[in-house]
Amino acid sequence: MRILAVETSCDETSAAIVESDGTTVRLLSLSTATSLSLHSKTGGIIPEVAAREQSKYIIPVIQEALDLAKSKTDPKHHALSSMQIPDIDAIAVTYGPGLIGSLLVGVETAKTLSLVWNKPLIPVNHLFGHIYANWLIDNRSSVIGKNDNPYAIPDFPLVALIVSGGHTDLLLMKSHIDITWLGGTRDDAAGECFDKSGRLLGFPYPAGPEIEKRAKLGNPKAYHFPRPLLHDAAFDFSFSGLKTAILREVQQLRHPALDAGSMDSRLRGNDINDEQINNICRGLQDAISDVLVSKTIQAAEKYNVSTILLSGGVAANQTLCDSFVQVAKGKGIMFHVPPKYLCTDNAAMVGAAAIFRNEVVEVDIVTANPELYFD
Numbered sequence: 001m002r003i004l005a006v007e008t009s010c011d012e013t014s015a016a017i018v019e020s021d022g023t024t025v026r027l028l029s030l031s032t033a034t035s036l037s038l039h040s041k042t043g044g045i046i047p048e049v050a051a052r053e054q055s056k057y058i059i060p061v062i063q064e065a066l067d068l069a070k071s072k073t074d075p076k077h078h079a080l081s082s083m084q085i086p087d088i089d090a091i092a093v094t095y096g097p098g099l100i101g102s103l104l105v106g107v108e109t110a111k112t113l114s115l116v117w118n119k120p121l122i123p124v125n126h127l128f129g130h131i132y133a134n135w136l137i138d139n140r141s142s143v144i145g146k147n148d149n150p151y152a153i154p155d156f157p158l159v160a161l162i163v164s165g166g167h168t169d170l171l172l173m174k175s176h177i178d179i180t181w182l183g184g185t186r187d188d189a190a191g192e193c194f195d196k197s198g199r200l201l202g203f204p205y206p207a208g209p210e211i212e213k214r215a216k217l218g219n220p221k222a223y224h225f226p227r228p229l230l231h232d233a234a235f236d237f238s239f240s241g242l243k244t245a246i247l248r249e250v251q252q253l254r255h256p257a258l259d260a261g262s263m264d265s266r267l268r269g270n271d272i273n274d275e276q277i278n279n280i281c282r283g284l285q286d287a288i289s290d291v292l293v294s295k296t297i298q299a300a301e302k303y304n305v306s307t308i309l310l311s312g313g314v315a316a317n318q319t320l321c322d323s324f325v326q327v328a329k330g331k332g333i334m335f336h337v338p339p340k341y342l343c344t345d346n347a348a349m350v351g352a353a354a355i356f357r358n359e360v361v362e363v364d365i366v367t368a369n370p371e372l373y374f375d
Ligand code: KG4
Pocket: 010, 163, 164, 165, 166, 167, 190, 191, 192, 194, 195, 206, 207, 208, 209, 212, 312, 313, 314, 315, 316, 317, 318, 343, 344, 345
């Protein structure tokens, strides 16, 4: 089965062609455009700008994904002929969660192509997309943190952790259809905590990659920030207190003479030096990492599973992956994480989820759902 997948939930416009024999999913092509540079200085995504850029990029990325896949499977293929009815069995599209304006561009384009080309349409939950990036196989072996065999396919039952800019969720998957939500964040998502804390430190959006770079230079003993809900029996997360602890520390360093109650973060105060910033980054990353690793391992032990999956943009953090690898190895648990470029938003993961959750839906009833969670 060969699928054209489309992902436009936020600031990435992405199209991919994937092919499956029912066990693994081979990535034939991936084309992604991003409007990130237009948002980086504002500290977050501007929805109207993201939607406008989505409509600019959507046809070029679909065309490129088709061209790249076609030239791989048919060397005589002439790129410009690709908008003829392509050699695909279905179209998959992210229908939520995400920004309504961005989602609409992908959903309406996919619906139109489905009707014009007479191909079935498979709506995909973006969150399942992240998880299913773990089933993708490409021709690169630069898989981070994975087991010795980078092409190993996850075995059920398993515990899956999604850590992205908007979500932190833990699920128990006994099969592709027997799925139980174990817990999620009560306030900020892990990625949001990276981004908001990074903003306090003066980093552009998204701050995760910069915090990871700085954390490598930081002293692990300089800070021990709170690990919220670490010892709580439930599988929920909470990261807003951690962000507040970073805010307090930044204020304290800027205005050492003021007491906590009278501080005003808008006052410029002292500059924070590089060493202090690096130490805060290290403390922050260690706190997030400790909570994510230990909650996921606790869930695996409670439900007696020996496979865990990591997914979502925060999974691109190599240090976090290394911690998972180390703890999982010690407990005989198999750990999977997608290659870095498939952790952040992309259409390949949407195609993979469509293969296994193959839920063809009448075109007329597919609608963008920004609030979609787990169905
Ligand atoms: O999955 P994703 O691309 O978009 C959403 O669905 O939200 O995740 C984006 C999030 C951002 O919060 C970003 O800061 C975080 O992933 N991120 C990282 C790293 N790379 C991206 N967080 C920590 N370390 C990284 N290296």
